[in-house]
Amino acid sequence: MSSLTTTEANQASSARNRKRLTAFLFVVPLLVFILLSFVAPIASMLWRSVHHPTVTNLIPLTLQELQRWDGQNTPDTQTLSVFAKELHGLAKERQSGKLAEEFNRASAGMSSVVKATARKLARLQDEQLQQKGADILLASHRNWSKAEIWYAIQRAGKPYTYDYYLTALDLEIHQEHGIQVREDTQIYLQLYSKTLTMALVITLFCALLGYPLAYYLAGLPANRANLLLVLVLLPFWTSLLVRTTAWIALLQTNGVINSFLLGIGILDQPIEMLYTSFATVVAMTHILLPFMILPLYSVMRGIDPSYLRAALSLGAKPIPAFARIYFPMTLPGLSAGALLVFIISVGYYITPALVGGTDGQMISNIIAFHMQRSNNWELAAALGSLLLGLILLLYWVYDRFVGASNIKLG
Amino acid sequence: MKIPAYYGFWHHLGAWLLKTSSWLVLLFLILPILVIVPLSFNVEPFFSFTEGMLTLQPEAYSLRWYSAILNDDKWLLAIKNSFLIGICATVIATVLGTCAAVGLARDDMPARRLITALLLSPMIVPLIITAAGIFFFYSNLGLAGNYLGVIIAHAALGTPFVIITVTATLTGFDYSLARAALNLGATPLRVFFDIIMPLIRPGVISGALFAFITSFDEVVVILFMAGPQQRTIPRQMFSGLREQINPSILAIATLLILVSIALLITLELLRRRSERMRGIEQNS
Numbered sequence: 284m285s286s287l288t289t290t291e292a293n294q295a296s297s298a299r300n301r302k303r304l305t306a307f308l309f310v311v312p313l314l315v316f317i318l319l320s321f322v323a324p325i326a327s328m329l330w331r332s333v334h335h336p337t338v339t340n341l342i343p344l345t346l347q348e349l350q351r352w353d354g355q356n357t358p359d360t361q362t363l364s365v366f367a368k369e370l371h372g373l374a375k376e377r378q379s380g381k382l383a384e385e386f387n388r389a390s391a392g393m394s395s396v397v398k399a400t401a402r403k404l405a406r407l408q409d410e411q412l413q414q415k416g417a418d419i420l421l422a423s424h425r426n427w428s429k430a431e432i433w434y435a436i437q438r439a440g441k442p443y444t445y446d447y448y449l450t451a452l453d454l455e456i457h458q459e460h461g462i463q464v465r466e467d468t469q470i471y472l473q474l475y476s477k478t479l480t481m482a483l484v485i486t487l488f489c490a491l492l493g494y495p496l497a498y499y500l501a502g503l504p505a506n507r508a509n510l511l512l513v514l515v516l517l518p519f520w521t522s523l524l525v526r527t528t529a530w531i532a533l534l535q536t537n538g539v540i541n542s543f544l545l546g547i548g549i550l551d552q553p554i555e556m557l558y559t560s561f562a563t564v565v566a567m568t569h570i571l572l573p574f575m576i577l578p579l580y581s582v583m584r585g586i587d588p589s590y591l592r593a594a595l596s597l598g599a600k601p602i603p604a605f606a607r608i609y610f611p612m613t614l615p616g617l618s619a620g621a622l623l624v625f626i627i628s629v630g631y632y633i634t635p636a637l638v639g640g641t642d643g644q645m646i647s648n649i650i651a652f653h654m655q656r657s658n659n660w661e662l663a664a665a666l667g668s669l670l671l672g673l674i675l676l677l678y679w680v681y682d683r684f685v686g687a688s689n690i691k692l693g
Numbered sequence: 694m695k696i697p698a699y700y701g702f703w704h705h706l707g708a709w710l711l712k713t714s715s716w717l718v719l720l721f722l723i724l725p726i727l728v729i730v731p732l733s734f735n736v737e738p739f740f741s742f743t744e745g746m747l748t749l750q751p752e753a754y755s756l757r758w759y760s761a762i763l764n765d766d767k768w769l770l771a772i773k774n775s776f777l778i779g780i781c782a783t784v785i786a787t788v789l790g791t792c793a794a795v796g797l798a799r800d801d802m803p804a805r806r807l808i809t810a811l812l813l814s815p816m817i818v819p820l821i822i823t824a825a826g827i828f829f830f831y832s833n834l835g836l837a838g839n840y841l842g843v844i845i846a847h848a849a850l851g852t853p854f855v856i857i858t859v860t861a862t863l864t865g866f867d868y869s870l871a872r873a874a875l876n877l878g879a880t881p882l883r884v885f886f887d888i889i890m891p892l893i894r895p896g897v898i899s900g901a902l903f904a905f906i907t908s909f910d911e912v913v914v915i916l917f918m919a920g921p922q923q924r925t926i927p928r929q930m931f932s933g934l935r936e937q938i939n940p941s942i943l944a945i946a947t948l949l950i951l952v953s954i955a956l957l958i959t960l961e962l963l964r965r966r967s968e969r970m971r972g973i974e975q976n977s
Contacts (some may be wrong), residue, residue, distance in 0.1 A: 499715035
């Protein structure tokens with residue numbers, strides 16, 4: 284820089300800035316598109332897992348009254364009658380079902396209590412409600428006098444909450460003991476560990492099956508290897524649903540494999556293979572195997588076979604020569620393939636849903652369940668955020684060691 | 694693999710084991726797919742081979758499941774939807790993705806690593822999470838349950854593949870060609886279409902094919918946000934496999950295998966063309 288005058292330096296830097304701007308402008312349209320169509324939806328899902336104002340909007344006055352509550356005994360009469368009034372209003376507007384669902388999430392079994400009470404309150408006149416609302420509420424179910432119920436309501440009424448993350452981690456918050464392991468149902472942590480185990484098993488199988496094949500292909504003359512590579516690429520390009528269908532046809536009780544084994548007399552009666560975690564692992568290994576073979580093959584193609592020959596001719600035994608000379612050179616391909624297979628299989632949904640039965644379900648399936656069946660979108664969002672965190676961590680590792688843009692396609 | 698003359702017994706055994714296990718893996722890869730094809734001609738409504746099929750009796754085979762598809766409005770709608778959504782999503786993904794890849798390949802691109810990681814993320818984030826997020830978000834915008842929403846979502850999922858393939862053709866791209874054209878007075882737009890585009894065309898086309906197959910094969914997002922009018926082939930197969938399994942699924946699967954064979958051949962031709970154009974010798 285010292286040889287340039289200030290003007291020249293400025294010109295150079297402005298020219299450089301102009302170039303950077305031009306490059307950036309090329310990227311802007313896609314960046315905006317991806318931010319709006321992909322990143323924003325996911326961000327809004329993350330937001331939903333911590334922001335849940337439904338109860339706040341349904342019973343705002345009760346929650347305001349509850350702020351004065353000591354947390355020990357039944358709330359005072361004023362609070363109770365305000366709640367009775369709000370529940371009465373909700374029942375009239377046919378909104379009490381929504382509240383019942385929300386309360387049930389906060390404390391299991393509250394759904395019927397809220398519904399029954401709402402029915403009772405709906406019949407009352409306004410004057411009656413004004414005078415005796417609190418008494419009627421307490422009389423309609425003993426739960427309304429319990430402090431822990433009001434504590435749960437108070438928590439459910441907070442617009443910002445981390446309760447769904449607690450549920451997703453099999454924890455619950457207790458009024459006295461604070462955060463503790465859930466007593467009734469512990470399913471999610473187990474499901475996470477099952478998902479990770481299955482993904483690991485699938486990755487291992489892919490490596491065990493893919494490595495020798497890639498090694499064999501890498502040793503063939505190019506035109507012959509390309510020909511055999513078609514047998515790897517065809518499954519890669521075939522629809523996921525087609526491959527899953529194929530495994531259903533193969534693994535069914537009356538399917539191809541069972542009929543074959545019965546036919547040649549190995550089996551006396553068919554074995555149940557479909558709708559088990561075995562089916563999920565086999566089908567997913569088949570589906571993800573190309574993701575392992577392709578990076579391995581491309582790395583092995585680049586390795587000069589004379590290294591191994593040199594080791595052998597210098598007197599190394601074949602197995603140590605392979606393990607100490609060849610294998611370390613294939614590690615980049617192996618780790619790229621393994622990470623890719625692991626990342627994809629952790630978040631898999633379709634194949635477990637179709638061939639896994641109840642035994643072969645993974646974390647994605649429970650997210651779908653909460654989205655579609657139990658309508659607990661917030662819990663689905665919390666479970667999804669944890670999964671996303673895990674995937675992003677792995678993606679970061681992949682980007683560090685392999686480089687995201689080095690993903691090989693076909 | 695060529696076996697040198699100095700190989701002893703163990704070497705031979707090793708080579709033989711390698712060859713056998715490799716062929717077993719190849720069979721594991723290809724057989725499940727090939728099994729579908731004969732099963733789709735089954736005259737019976739089963740997913741397995743009947744005795745008649747195994748003894749090759751002509752009356753055990755039929756085209757009834759193919760004609761069942763052609764006479765079923767749901768399947769026809771699904772086929773139409775798959776192509777409509779796939780083609781629209783591909784056009785959007787290819788235009789935006791190519792443009793971005795050209796920018797990302799330039800040396801002066803600021804924050805390249807971060808932006809690349811961000812733009813490739815639709816490929817990495819599990820589909821169930823994408824689908825959940827898109828369902829919440831698009832419902833609020835009135836984009837759930839119509840074609841536009843599905844097309845936008847599929848376009849987003851397809852762009853990473855376009856970026857990857859186009860970037861691959863841009864590596865080793867000689868920018869002095871573009872600079873020469875600019876020096877000679879061509880407008881930047883003309884440089885893009887007359888100089889850069891012909892050189893990266895194979896990458897663009899194979900990226901477009903990837904984007905198309907991504908949309909064509911996608912079912913999770915459809916499952917969550919598409920209405921009954923946007924059912925695609927995979928969506929129809931998914932509900933078929935869950936509710937009532939019958940071999941029309943195998944017939945459509947056979948047709949899809951033909952589609953993938955066609956794609957595979959096209960890609961291979963493109964790859965050769967790209968290597969020829971960039972002057973990379975086939976080293977065999």
